[in-house]
Amino acid sequence: xxxxxxxxxxxxxxxxxxxxxxxxxxxxxxxxxxxxxxxxxxxxxxxxxxxxxxxxxxxxxxxxxxxxxxxxxxxxxxxxxxxxxxxxxxxxxxxxxxxxxxxxxxxxxxxxxxxxx
Numbered sequence: 001x002x003x004x005x006x007x008x009x010x011x012x013x014x015x016x017x018x019x020x021x022x023x024x025x026x027x028x029x030x031x032x033x034x035x036x037x038x039x040x041x042x043x044x045x046x047x048x049x050x051x052x053x054x055x056x057x058x059x060x061x062x063x064x065x066x067x068x069x070x071x072x073x074x075x076x077x078x079x080x081x082x083x084x085x086x087x088x089x090x091x092x093x094x095x096x097x098x099x100x101x102x103x104x105x106x107x108x109x110x111x112x113x114x115x116x117x
Contacts, residue, residue, distance in 0.1 A: 003092040004038060005031045005045045008104050010071050012093040013047060015085075027051070028096055029087070030079055030107070044086045048107070050077040061110035064103065072097025081110045 005011060013029040033046035052075040055063060063078040073096065099107070111117075 003089065003095065005033075005047075005089060005092055007031050007033060007035050008099045010050070010073070010096040010099065011047075012096060013049075013087055014091040014093060015049065015087070026093060028073065028077060029085075030099060032084075032107070032111070033086075038089075043090075044088050045092070046084065046086050049080050049083050049085065051080055052077050054078055061113035064106045064110050066099070066103060070097075070103070071099050079107060079110075081107070081114050 003011065008031065010028050010030050012026050014026050015029075016025060028050040029047040030050065031045055031047055033042075038045065050066070050073075054065065054076055055078060062082050063080060066073055066077045066079065068074065068076045
């Protein structure tokens with residue numbers, strides 16, 4: 001089954017192998033790429049991995065926290081803004097949920113700040 005990843009949705013994605021600071025294993029990831037690119041036939045999607053290892057300190061713009069139960073997550077998680085990846089669509093395993101608008105705005109602000117745009 002091929003998944004057509006949608007922007008601002010969270011999916012389980014196979015990120016193996018772990019290399020350096022790149023997160024490995026299957027883990028939740030947030031799709032940030034506009035849907036129009038997938039419709040244009042791209043075979044990869046730009047994502048931000050999530051981690052359940054929460055950093056309590058204010059590390060904006062490097063992380064945005066998602067509370068437990070939001071967007072289908074069973075654990076509180078941090079979106080790793082500094083781990084931007086383009087990943088093959090065949091490695092998307094299942095859809096978890098959709099990020100709420102308030103957190104979408106936080107992610108956009110963090111990305112803008114982190115990338116100095």
